[in-house]
Amino acid sequence: MKIESSNIRVGFDGKPSSTGKLSKEEKESSVVKKDTIQISKDAMMLASEGIDGTINRVKANIASGFYNSPEVMSKVADKLLNELV
Numbered sequence: 001m002k003i004e005s006s007n008i009r010v011g012f013d014g015k016p017s018s019t020g021k022l023s024k025e026e027k028e029s030s031v032v033k034k035d036t037i038q039i040s041k042d043a044m045m046l047a048s049e050g051i052d053g054t055i056n057r058v059k060a061n062i063a064s065g066f067y068n069s070p071e072v073m074s075k076v077a078d079k080l081l082n083e084l085v
Contacts, residue, residue, distance in 0.1 A: 046053070061067060067076065 049057075066072060
């Protein structure tokens with residue numbers, strides 16, 4: 001078996017095309033898709049707080065005893081350990 005060309009494709013009209021280019025119909029019917037993102041209000045608020053807001057939240061957590069539970073201490077210790085390794 002002899003392969004004469006590997007650049008043949010079937011065009012929009014169902015006919016073989018060896019040009020590799022889109023036909024006029026394909027160009028006109030092509031749909032442009034755009035990606036979109038949605039950012040939650042909480043995420044926007046956190047982003048606008050900046051480092052000062054983060055520090056204030058951590059200070060408030062320390063003052064309220066949030067970090068005194070064994071579960072939180074374990075998670076914090078694990079994260080610190082992972083950063084050091």
